[in-house]
Amino acid sequence: MSSRNDLQGRTALVTGATSGIGKAIARNLAGQGASVVLHGRDQARGEALVKELAAEGATARFLAADLSDAQDTLRLAAEAGRVDILVSNAGLYVFAPTAATDATSFDRHIAVNTRAPFLLVGALAPGMADRGQGSIVLVGSSAARLPAAVGAAYGASKAGAEILTRYWATEYGPAGVRVNTVSPGPVHTEGTRSMLGEHIAVLDTTNARGRAGDPREIAEIVSFLVGPASSYVNGAVLFADGGERSALPA
Template sequence: MTDAPASPTTRTALVTGASSGIGEAIARELAAAGLFVAVHGRNAERTSAVAASIEEQGGRAVPLVADLSAGPDEVRTLATAATEQLGGHVDVLVNNAGVYPGGPTESLSDDTVDALLATNIRAPHVLVAALAPSMVEHGGGHIVNIGSWMARVGVPFMALYPATKAAVEQLTRAWAAEYGHRGIRVVTVAPGATATPGNADSADVLAAMTEGTPAGRPVQPEDIARAVRWVVSDEAAFVTGGTIDVDGGIASTRMR
């Protein structure tokens, strides 16, 4: 990993859940756009491998390992480590890490409920509380929350996960109002049914889910990553407080 600190003019980003899937694609896209990226993950080997690969391709990255469900203190430690490793400032926070267990409501264990709430809602809240004041001090920044098309669609046997993503959309609206006049833009990017390594065994299900959408195929992690890169660019300077659907039309259209 690079030992050279970021210069005051180098834009930096912390991407949570970036050791694979959507988060990895976002980390790679932001690094390719010139940002110095802190790659967060729970698995040290996979996280380090992603950061090393980014650097091999000419980008700048550092791995950070933390369990976001472990408690708020560990999340705050992650925020501190990211700030230190990125040269004293985090300009872009991408709250991507999430867990998505499903099943009948009555069979969802207390531990599973705790993990959903801690990872999908509490961790983003703690990170914003820890990092937003420094963003303001450095002249502004960007917060991108990764949502889900399921936040606005009722799906059987998947009640709590979409509810956490609906909460994320509301946090986006509230944070945009809270921090907007201080130079921070906040946006939700909501993927549709996305093909990732974590759901590779459900490829047939994803294909069936998306066959009748305008796109006709599952979302790819790179589709989400490109949207995030645009959101944190100057081209999106007037975009804040809302949700950008990158879902192939699955949440808003019916083909048959």
């Protein structure tokens, strides 16, 4: 476990922070002393989380933005202000066959999962570089490397984010900014429960651990990647999948 004060004095922007993995990440970073800017689409959920964190002695504020809209994404970056840590967690996923994925759906996957982090990094990383330090973590997906019979648009959008990680690590690393990706396998979240419904137990059959992950496990990895213990880790894609052995069945 990281020290509570590891991130004291740092400001972290976490996208998709009001549920699932993003919420666990935000809570963890706040618990380590970071001031957290929470992003999401639901104002009520965002404000509720701000109150929860404040009750625990943390500092947080909420900004709503639609990451499928380029200008709104740039507005988010501007309103976040000085950011020392960026965690790009927000994601869109629709697991449909290619023929059932129209251009609008494909474009939304790319916009949220690939373009949004691209715009946020372009807006925030130069400031980190000017200050000589910063950490960026993208939350990827095992879908980027484990093809399935459905979800090609999602997998492509996440694979794009992975290669961007390596480009940014090269571009900003010499200035003291580290860029890494954590690539989770199946994780039990509100989203996966909603998507799979009564078939949710399938998540626990896909890896060598014999269970899906917990959002808090991914949050711990993110805390490692943004903290001082990982100071020599840059341009890495860290697989957190329990020893995944198969893609989800079609």
